[in-house]
Amino acid sequence: MRQQRTSRVLIAGIAAVTLIATACAPTGAPSTSATAAPSEQPVAGGRVVVGATGDPKTMQPVLSADTTSSGVWNWFYLGLTRANYKTGETEPNLAEKFELSSDGLTLTYTLRDNLVWSNGDPFTGDDYKYTAEAVMRSEKTVRRSTFDNVEGAADYRAGKTDGISGIQVSNAGKTITIKFTKVFCPATAAMGGAGAGGMLPSKLFKAQWDNKTTDTTKKIDDVPFNMNPPASIGPFIFKSFQPGVQVTLTKNDKYFRGAPLVDELVIKNYADATAIKNALMVGEVTYAGVNPSDNDEVSKNDALKFYRYKTSAYDYIGWNAKAAKAPWLANVQVRQALAYGIDAPAIVNKVVFGFGSQVYAHTPPVSWAYDDTGLTKYTRDVNKAKQLLEQAGAKMGTDGVYRWTDGTPMKMRIETNQGNNIRETILQFAQAQYKDIGVQIDPLLESFNALLDRTQPGADYEGFIIGWSLGADPDPYSIWHSSQTTKDQFNDVFYSNPTVDKALLDNRNGPDCSQAARKKALHTVDQQLNQDVPYTFLFTRDSLTYADKKLQAFDPNTYSTLWNVEKWWLKK
Template sequence: MNTKKLSLSLAFFSLTLLLSACRSVEETTADKKDAQEEVLASEQVMHLTVESELATTDSVLVAENITFAGVNQFIEGLYRLDENNEPIPALAESEDISEDGLTYTFHLRDDATWSNGEPVTAHDFVFSWRRNVDPTSGAAYAYLFEDIKHASDIMAEKLPLEELGVKALDDSTLEVTLETPIAYFPSLMSFVSFFPQNEAFVKDTGDQYGTNSETTLTNGPFLLSEWDNGLDESWTYEKNPTYWDADNVHLTKITNQVIKEVSTGVNLFEKGTVDNALLSGEYAKQFQKDPSYTVEYFSRTNYLEVNQTDNPYLKNESLRKALALAVDREELTSIILNNGSLPITGLVPDHFVKNPESGTEFAEEAGEFYTYDLPEAQKLVEEAKAELGVETIELELLGDDDETSKRVMEYLQGELQNNLDGIEIKLLNIPFNARLAKAAAGDFDLISSGWSGYVSDPIIMLDVLYSTSSYNNGGYSNKKVDQLIDDAKGIHANEPLLRWKDMLEAHQIAVDDAALIPLYQKGEAMLRNPKIKGIHINSVGARYSYKNTYIIE
């Protein structure tokens, strides 16, 4: 099967290079046309506020959203995501895919260079990916490489790094061999962990690599400057004159300033000092009708995990469903959170992924499950108490100790205790890392948690329902769900419609089982300068791309 034919069979996942390339050209042309019809500002400098410092610029070690977004501006991989979360070619000028979907051959463009003048080669990807699976490297997202041939055995120290299924056939040809077909593989290639690294530079800088501007090598639309990890709460991206697509990069500079107080950000925005400001609470209410107000969505579902392994009460399906139906998600998102987050009754978020044939969002096709239904919740809790032979059920709700988490948990405590007779909820707020440790150990009754999609594919969300998943902290297990997930990853990996049906059915069964209790899809209310155009804002991955951004008068 040739590349075009296979790509078309996987159209939903935008695996067709031809279509992606055409789309890229069309978007670039559209951006340029917009820029020509509008009057460009004489100064193409954008001033951003961010919530926290850059942690590192070593793509192997990046582990949180602010740094993902940062690195995405000055380092580039095989693909990047467009504003619809779909992959478009970046360093990969073309690709070939084997008939069985197990071998990808990427042909790299020959005009991409590092900021030290050296060419970007296939060897840079081999080196970076081997670092990711090296068990001594501390790679933050090593598990994303598990489907590459021999990766799991290498991470388990059963095979040497050289056995990883990635080869540089020559300087411009990269061959990747998978253990199993991955329908969203090109999308995955846009993720920061898969970015290349220059071996000589990394080894020369040693443990200082990625700790400041001087020890960071870049190849993207911008260069990093004025940054020293641990010292700077501001830094700058400057246009990279040697970037292969520099003609389509309009901004000459982007300044970044860490602002942790909402009030400070709003004040700076109103003075015209910065071009964006995060909103929450009363500020979100105040600015909802302002032309600068916008909501940016994350492909993240926040939910309660329920311990179905150790807690005898939560093994009861009627009780789990009663808890799920007793929460008014509209009130939770509009009053308690009031930050652009959306109520959600299933696991897969909206603004995320669409049916390959109809174009309908997965969340819409899946339908609603646990809308607020107090009479049904009260009926089910009485059934649960009768089945369990108790009059009172005490549960501990565990969560983070930040202000937003505390507000959400206090609201949930009130909803469950006030709406359901005999239910008593004790709250325990602990630091983020401690909460993660308790979750991994299964040391909880109910725990406030969530999951984000790093590419636009339902399987990313459904993985937390797999019985042996390390992220299935509640111990949910359903053989049919496991089989459907296996089918979507295996026998139907190259058949988009059958794969879609597998995932819909797995989702239906698991949510019907009340495998977990969905609460809301994360959103961010934001003030953003309306004169700034062309920002690609993704609900997945690194979130922001400023490559095609420009400013009008």
């Protein structure tokens, strides 16, 4: 998912959004602070406020592709499974249990008893199937590839049938059976969210889009409920949205893990990460991730408790290989020159103050699939960068800017989201350091949503600074496979490499789905990305999270901030 720094989850940036939907495990013990004694009884009531630096693009998971949006809908739309907050292993959530057949071709979920939506409607397997079919008919989703190996999914998308034959609901809606045409290694993790991540209330949504149809012109993409969620299966219920101001949620008394103790949750919009930090310092925001540059100041606030985490997120500069105004970006030697042209270690030290580490490919160090063996460890080398540019055919101009093979000055735009202080600083680094290698950068700052819109796969952008927030089970198919370059898909740099395509499918479809085999396939992906550098991979950074000491039972961990949200309470 893109991160809005801090996934764009597509997971936006790490610091631009507070840790609402994702978080990571502490690398050491949190700072000591006054907490509730074991004998103290939790007190119900009160309001939790978190901060964001932009509005959600959507409030439903089928269309969601960024962490700002998922940071809203994750409070009320849940999956059948979830990642264990400590280990990342897939565990039951709305499902009571799940079972994958020995041949890997049948996955069965059994729902918990007595699940109900906040409006009293029963939650059933029909909600799962409706959500899956919404994904398959949507033209705006990035998630259809989840169903590539589900029987009947392609026929349903094409309008040949009025339902996905490979998804069957039985036992009065309590059992969901999914049939695959071939082994799908990430099945138990990937399918639990019906491809979207969370279930939609089908009975209510059907009034705006009916899934049981062969008319493919009708889809869920623009229905009013996408920005006005009608019911919740999660801990909080949508109440109101004031664009540019806040999203307000109220507790769901019917939440299956128990009604939250906190009455209200507000996701408040701020100008930038500094504004969120200032609000945190005066008690206006209950918890937030802060920029490393602010950590020293915030750590002196005795009203706050500190948590430091490793994350599954990383930042990068993406290079559009089909950029109309920068055709040189299609050349691998140019992209390698750009990797050598920027001082990523200095960014780690001077921008994230050492609270992170350089990355050289896609898989983050926190993942079980991480292996940096054989990867080129790019460091700044101006002479090598110029040498690579000249080997690619560029010639230095009298103005200190290289000319491409057609005589065009090598000038291009790099854009990022305004209000994300870290990314703005990276952009300043890039502008100054690329000038030293003879490449002129025109910087552009814009809102996060504008950045997402502008970098829809196409030719009208060159470079962009953004980040990914990744799930526990690594399946980067939708990001790197050459088929994922159409509108609203994640491969917005138009990366294409047959070795990577094959390795991505090996990771997905095995047939050997052992962790060792998948790790080997993903290492092949990382090695090739490291050489092809469709991104200038920059860094993963620790999450530096502070919470008001009044907030009790707050226990963010590697794979979830919200795992025990119903137990949060505010000490008086």
